[in-house]
Amino acid sequence: MQKIEFDKDFLWGCATASYQVEGAIDEDGRQPSIWDTFCKKDGAILHGDDGSIAADQYHRYKEDVQLMSELNFQAYRFSIAWPRVLPEGRGEVNQKGLAYYINLSKELHLKGIKVVATLYHWDLPQILQDEGGWAVRSTAYAFADYAKVCFEALGPYVDQWITLNEPFCAAYLGYLYGEHAPGIKNPQKAFQAVHYLNLAHGLAVKEYKKSGLRVPIGTTLNPSLPRPASRKAEDEKAALYARSIFTDVFLYPLVGKGYPKEVTEDMHISFPILDGDMEIIAQPIDFIGINYYMERAVVLDETKPFLHREVPSWQRATNQDWPIVPYGLLRILKYFDQVTNGLALYITENGCANDDVLQDGRVHDHFRCDYLNEHLAACKKAIDEGVNLKGYFVWSFMDNFEWAWGYSRRFGIVYVDYETQERFPKDSAYMMRDIISGYCEY
Numbered sequence: 126m127q128k129i130e131f132d133k134d135f136l137w138g139c140a141t142a143s144y145q146v147e148g149a150i151d152e153d154g155r156q157p158s159i160w161d162t163f164c165k166k167d168g169a170i171l172h173g174d175d176g177s178i179a180a181d182q183y184h185r186y187k188e189d190v191q192l193m194s195e196l197n198f199q200a201y202r203f204s205i206a207w208p209r210v211l212p213e214g215r216g217e218v219n220q221k222g223l224a225y226y227i228n229l230s231k232e233l234h235l236k237g238i239k240v241v242a243t244l245y246h247w248d249l250p251q252i253l254q255d256e257g258g259w260a261v262r263s264t265a266y267a268f269a270d271y272a273k274v275c276f277e278a279l280g281p282y283v284d285q286w287i288t289l290n291e292p293f294c295a296a297y298l299g300y301l302y303g304e305h306a307p308g309i310k311n312p313q314k315a316f317q318a319v320h321y322l323n324l325a326h327g328l329a330v331k332e333y334k335k336s337g338l339r340v341p342i343g344t345t346l347n348p349s350l351p352r353p354a355s356r357k358a359e360d361e362k363a364a365l366y367a368r369s370i371f372t373d374v375f376l377y378p379l380v381g382k383g384y385p386k387e388v389t390e391d392m393h394i395s396f397p398i399l400d401g402d403m404e405i406i407a408q409p410i411d412f413i414g415i416n417y418y419m420e421r422a423v424v425l426d427e428t429k430p431f432l433h434r435e436v437p438s439w440q441r442a443t444n445q446d447w448p449i450v451p452y453g454l455l456r457i458l459k460y461f462d463q464v465t466n467g468l469a470l471y472i473t474e475n476g477c478a479n480d481d482v483l484q485d486g487r488v489h490d491h492f493r494c495d496y497l498n499e500h501l502a503a504c505k506k507a508i509d510e511g512v513n514l515k516g517y518f519v520w521s522f523m524d525n526f527e528w529a530w531g532y533s534r535r536f537g538i539v540y541v542d543y544e545t546q547e548r549f550p551k552d553s554a555y556m557m558r559d560i561i562s563g564y565c566e567y
């Protein structure tokens with residue numbers, strides 16, 4: 126039995142994303158995003174699911190905010206759907222789209238819950254994809270214009286801004302592996318996307334600085350720091366390669382270190398950099414958000430494009446076969462602390478999918494309780510070791526559309542009955558309530 130205590134000012138939040146929970150894809154002027162298109166592609170999404178209804182948060186946000194409040198959450202991280210705000214990608218602003226986020230924010234504030242808004246959680250307007258999406262430079266500038274619209278309209282309501290969510294997934298899952306929208310498999314386009322996503326972040330921060338708003342702004346990465354599978358120097362190199370291509374290509378430019386030489390020299394990958402880009406990307410920000418789920422082990426393999434290969438892990442795994450490695454979170458936090466020189470960090474996502482069973486209105490998801498507790502212990506250890514970790518957002522507030530896995534994977538601490546849209550807090554939700562209250566021993 127152990128009580129993990131966090132400082133009183135540690136921020137406790139829960140998170141979701143627009144396409145995963147909102148539904149209402151045709152309402153109030155929203156136009157299609159790349160995910161609406163991708164979901165229509167045969168075999169792209171398990172069971173042919175899509176986000177057209179999702180958890181219907183667009184209509185049920187008041188009920189959801191009430192539940193967040195009952196569970197003691199102090200902050201809600203949601204994302205703004207670009208195709209609601211600018212249905213044509215750029216240009217004319219859709220006031221009804223903005224109104225939804227204003228109403229949601231007001232409701233949160235009524236309950237004393239902070240508003241943490243992510244500008245981009247993967248739902249690019251399809252019309253911009255038709256122009257090349259993240260593989261073209263103009264999308265980064267369109268993003269900056271969209272960000273400006275959000276800063277102006279939602280500035281009075283947002284307590285913390287996040288530019289991008291997981292550019293790794295947008296670039297690599299979207300353009301290299303083709304598992305996410307827009308479903309492209311083209312390495313050159315993928316590295317263009319890496320750079321233009323980084324640039325988009327920087328341009329948005331530049332806009333933010335001009336806006337006169339003062340609340341914190343940052344970005345969210347999903348770093349992966351695979352461990353070497355042996356003590357051999359070559360496997361340590363493999364781990365470095367994996368970190369460079371999956372994490373440092375996003376992290377280094379943010380802190381003015383440019384693209385890692387392991388990627389540009391050893392992997393011979395180039396990025397479409399123009400004069401001034403790297404300065405734009407490296408603008409000071411207030412924090413970095415980290416999404417963490419798992420860690421894998423790697424060995425050197427020079428036959429692979431990224432010079433390493435994953436080998437099996439031994440740890441317990443989730444129902445997606447994601448090995449549970451809380452210690453990996455500690456490693457990442459310490460790595461970010463070192464590279465950013467002590468910048469404020471937040472866990473903007475952490476959680477797991479589980480085969481939850483609803484019985485008499487309850488879900489006894491002790492597997493998830495264990496997962497969350499073990500990761501919270503890693504957070505606490507990081508803080509004790511001097512890492513400037515300021516808050517933790519559980520993924521997810523509720524079950525939702527888990528991208529290519531559709532509705533088959535439940536990540537929520539609140540169970541959603543998709544037939545009735547009824548919400549049922551799982552045991553993990555009550556556990557979070559008690560952890561936030563400060564009275565939980567584990």
Ligand code: NOJ
Binds near residue numbers: 536
């Ligand atoms: C990270 C993504 O940001 C989120 O959208 C997703 O649902 C979770 N990982 C779980 O896979």
